[in-house]
Amino acid sequence: MALITNRKHLIAFVEGVNLWNKFLKQKTYDIKKLSKTDVQELKDKLENEMSPENLTCDGELSGKTLKMKLDKFKGAKAELETMK
Numbered sequence: 001m002a003l004i005t006n007r008k009h010l011i012a013f014v015e016g017v018n019l020w021n022k023f024l025k026q027k028t029y030d031i032k033k034l035s036k037t038d039v040q041e042l043k044d045k046l047e048n049e050m051s052p053e054n055l056t057c058d059g060e061l062s063g064k065t066l067k068m069k070l071d072k073f074k075g076a077k078a079e080l081e082t083m084k
Helices: 008-023 036-049 063-081
Strands: none
Touching (some): 008 036, 036 063
16 A cells, blocks of 8 residues: 655645546545555556547647646656655
């Protein structure tokens, strides 16, 4: 199990995932207790979100807004990479 402290990008990402997953009646994640499986699933979700189509909302985002979105995802990914 991995404990989370001072990981603002990851916390924001997981909160967003949980919001959608609750709506879709799917698995939610406990940010305080992520298993290795949870970490891998979140990494996979981040990779999906960082695909060009998803990142740019099919070309609707550009410029500063796109950079801010990418920075948040990169921050969350970096924070996940430090977890074992």
